[in-house]
Amino acid sequence: DAKTTQPNSMESNEEEPVHLPCNHSTISGTDYIHWYRQLPSQGPEYVIHGLTSNVNNRMASLAIAEDRKSSTLILHRATLRDAAVYYCILSGKAAGNKLTFGGGTRVLVKP
Amino acid sequence: KAGVTQTPRYLIKTRGQQVTLSCSPISGHRSVSWYQQTPGQGLQFLFEYFSETQRNKGNFPGRFSGRQFSNSRSEMNVSTLELGDSALYLCASSLRGWTDTTRELFFGEGSRLTVL
Numbered sequence: 001d002a003k004t005t006q007p008n009s010m011e012s013n014e015e016e017p018v019h020l021p022c023n024h025s026t027i028s029g030t031d032y033i034h035w036y037r038q039l040p041s042q043g044p045e046y047v048i049h050g051l052t053s054n055v056n057n058r059m060a061s062l063a064i065a066e067d068r069k070s071s072t073l074i075l076h077r078a079t080l081r082d083a084a085v086y087y088c089i090l091s092g093k094a095a096g097n098k099l100t101f102g103g104g105t106r107v108l109v110k111p
Numbered sequence: 112k113a114g115v116t117q118t119p120r121y122l123i124k125t126r127g128q129q130v131t132l133s134c135s136p137i138s139g140h141r142s143v144s145w146y147q148q149t150p151g152q153g154l155q156f157l158f159e160y161f162s163e164t165q166r167n168k169g170n171f172p173g174r175f176s177g178r179q180f181s182n183s184r185s186e187m188n189v190s191t192l193e194l195g196d197s198a199l200y201l202c203a204s205s206l207r208g209w210t211d212t213t214r215e216l217f218f219g220e221g222s223r224l225t226v227l
Contacts, residue, residue, distance in 0.1 A: 043218030
C-alpha cells in the first residue's frame with residue numbers, strides 16, 4: 001500500500017488558518033487522497049478527498065501538488081472544535097480501495 | 112438519520128475467552144468495515160463486508176473473523192483473546208462498496224475491549 005508521511009503534531013491559534021502537509025511520494029496515478037479526522041473519544045470522520053485538482057467543501061480545502069507527491073489540508077479558520085488527529089490516506093484499486101491509516105497529525109488549537 | 116451503532120461500548124474479558132462485537136450500519140449502507148485502534152499501532156484495517164461477503168481483509172490472524180447479515184448488520188469475533196487484543200474496535204459503513212475509490216466511510220464510536 002502507498003504510504004503517507006505527516007508531522008506528528010501542529011499547533012494553531014483559534015480563528016487562524018491551519019495548513020496540514022502530507023507527503024505521498026509513492027502515490028500511483030489512480031490513487032485518491034482522503035483526509036479524515038478523529039475528535040477525542042470519537043470515531044474518525046470524513047473531511048475531504050481529491051485526485052488531481054484542488055477541492056473545497058464546507059469543512060476544508062485540499063490543495064494537491066502538480067506532481068501529486070504531496071498535498072495540504074487547509075482549515076481556513078480553526079476553532080477549538082477542530083482539535084483532533086488528522087489522517088491523510090491514499091486509496092486505490094490496487095489495494096482494494098481500503099483506507100490505510102497512518103499516524104496522523106495531532107492538531108492543537110489554542111484560544 | 113441514525114449513525115453507525117456499535118455494541119457493546121465497553122467490555123472486559125480475560126485471556127483465552129472469545130468476544131463478539133456488533134455493528135449496525137447507517138440505514139441503506141451495505142458496506143461495513145472493521146478497524147482496530149491501539150496506541151502503538153494506530154488504526155489498522157481488519158476486514159470489509161459487502162452484501163454478506165468479505166471483500167477485503169487486513170493482516171490479522173485467523174482468530175479475528177467477521178460476518179455480515181442480510182440486513183447489513185455485521186459482527187466481528189475474536190477467539191482465544193490475548194492481552195494485545197485490548198483495543199478500540201471501530202466499525203464503519205458506506206453507501207458504496209469496495210469498488211468505489213471515492214466512497215466516504217461513516218464510523219461508529221467504537222467498542223473498547225480490555226483483556227485481562
